[in-house]
Amino acid sequence: MSSAAVIQVDGVTRRFGDVVALDDVTLDVGAGELVGLLGPNGAGKTTLLSLVSGLRRPDAGTVRLCGLDPRDPLARIGLGTTPQETGLPASLKVREVVDFVGGHYPDPMPRGEVLERFGLEDLAARQTGGLSGGQKRRLAVALALVGRPRVVLLDEPTTGLDVEARHILWQALLDYHADGATVVLTSHYLEEIEALAQRVVVIGAGRVLADDSLAAVLDLVAVRRVVLSAPHTEAAALAALPGVVGVRRDADRWTLLAADADHVVRELVRADLPFSGLEVRGASLEEAFLALTGAETAAAEPVVDDGKPLFAERSAAERRSAERRSTTAERTPDRRTAERRGSARRSSEETPR
Numbered sequence: 001m002s003s004a005a006v007i008q009v010d011g012v013t014r015r016f017g018d019v020v021a022l023d024d025v026t027l028d029v030g031a032g033e034l035v036g037l038l039g040p041n042g043a044g045k046t047t048l049l050s051l052v053s054g055l056r057r058p059d060a061g062t063v064r065l066c067g068l069d070p071r072d073p074l075a076r077i078g079l080g081t082t083p084q085e086t087g088l089p090a091s092l093k094v095r096e097v098v099d100f101v102g103g104h105y106p107d108p109m110p111r112g113e114v115l116e117r118f119g120l121e122d123l124a125a126r127q128t129g130g131l132s133g134g135q136k137r138r139l140a141v142a143l144a145l146v147g148r149p150r151v152v153l154l155d156e157p158t159t160g161l162d163v164e165a166r167h168i169l170w171q172a173l174l175d176y177h178a179d180g181a182t183v184v185l186t187s188h189y190l191e192e193i194e195a196l197a198q199r200v201v202v203i204g205a206g207r208v209l210a211d212d213s214l215a216a217v218l219d220l221v222a223v224r225r226v227v228l229s230a231p232h233t234e235a236a237a238l239a240a241l242p243g244v245v246g247v248r249r250d251a252d253r254w255t256l257l258a259a260d261a262d263h264v265v266r267e268l269v270r271a272d273l274p275f276s277g278l279e280v281r282g283a284s285l286e287e288a289f290l291a292l293t294g295a296e297t298a299a300a301e302p303v304v305d306d307g308k309p310l311f312a313e314r315s316a317a318e319r320r321s322a323e324r325r326s327t328t329a330e331r332t333p334d335r336r337t338a339e340r341r342g343s344a345r346r347s348s349e350e351t352p353r
């Protein structure tokens, strides 16, 4: 463990009944880092934050915050957090809530500065019960910083915010980080991680799947989708094509996941498999995670998901949101080699944190 680490998670396992939410996770975050925790629903991100903030205890392993037990008040006084949902006292005005929270800290940020950083000046006299969902969210994140914490943990800070509010919040977080704070945030949005994080930790099924620089992790999740019709072809034949990391069937269309779509199309032709209606698209983050998880757990065997949704528990809204995010994936360069994915993963394994 680095002596400068302000967050130390060592061999941590946390179960909820039969569910293993975190499985032997080891992770250090150094002073002044801005780390994004990325992962699909149920990956274990919130559980990890709850252990670091002392809300829960691990079943095995140790967690340290600023070198102390996270339940120690001395550690907690330097911590600012925003959970996924925050209850605000509806009848208090925004300025009163800021003053109330600030009153719990020895050297709080002046109210005017808090409101200005988060673009909340015009709402100072508004009762929090009258704020929109996005305004409440901005206030909740602002309140995490009132006590000038050295360490900030944010669980999906911009979920539900419109683009403008999201950008205000990103800038406020970047400014606060530039002042020297350590920031860890979870997100489902790749563009949020791209905008904020320097280091990205990908969590899947309770395990750390990747821990690397933003650029290396973007490479790792830059999966493409090759969609085609091939009514007389078996899943196994498609999965056997070099470079294919996942295969899925939706009605009469096959979706192949691959780091290098061009390579897969060449292999398809070389294998003389009959197909029609070929399309190449960016993959959603969820698909990239599935490919990443499958490649990790099945020693690079492709994930075959014949006819079933990739994430059965996903709601229609989440699917729409995933589709929107796939537009972001389109922006990433389309030629990604399996070697680069491999080397990014290797470097994450070889670099002790």
Ligand SMILES: Nc1ncnc2c1ncn2[C@@H]1O[C@H](COP(=O)(O)OP(=O)(O)OP(=O)(O)O)[C@@H](O)[C@H]1O
Binding pocket: 016, 017, 019, 020, 021, 039, 040, 041, 042, 043, 044, 045, 046, 047, 048
């Ligand atoms: N209090 C709890 N009781 C039972 N199971 C829980 C509890 N909290 C979390 N879990 C389970 O632990 C796993 C990890 O959940 P967690 O909330 O940490 O994931 P997450 O990555 O934050 O997901 P999301 O992105 O949807 O917020 C999930 O399977 C979840 O259902």
